[in-house]
Amino acid sequence: PLREPGLHRHDFCEDNLVACTLDLFFAGTETTSTTIRWALLFMAVYPEIQARVQAEIDAVIGQSRQPALEDRNNMPYTNAVIHEVQRKGNIIPFNLPREAMKDTVLAGFHLPKVTPLLIGQDLEHSHFPVHKGTKLQYPYPTHPSRVR
Secondary structure, three states, rough: OOOOOOOOOOOOOOHHHHHHHHHHHHHHHHHHHHHHHHHHHHHHHHHHHHHHHHHHHHHHHOOOOOOOHHHHHOOHHHHHHHHHHHOOOOOOOOOOOOOOOEEEEOOOEOOOOOOOEEOOOOHHHHOOOEEEEEEEEHHHOHHHHHHH
């Protein structure tokens, strides 16, 4: 519980508050560092994408100042690359548990209604078609121009 027995309603258990804060901190740190690792790997594998991102950063931000959040709107390609890294990289291996809403057949397997499902993010985003606007796209290749 968040409150220790005997404490008033507005008092919190400090140990639990510290544990929750650390969970949030470590979760954010892990996903950020994993995203950076995947980005470095993809940039090494796709030097043409790296060159285009660098050119956009140089054109928008330049060498004389630090980037700002407002720059994001002026860097659509870099923003798309970051989204692609998070889509294709294994940032969070498993999504939150899901449940079959009705009897379903998926890849030849019968899933009765209320079957718990744990879908890997890499399967969810890499192997199934994605509906984007009026077009159905199969997102197998990693390509930042796919994100708009």
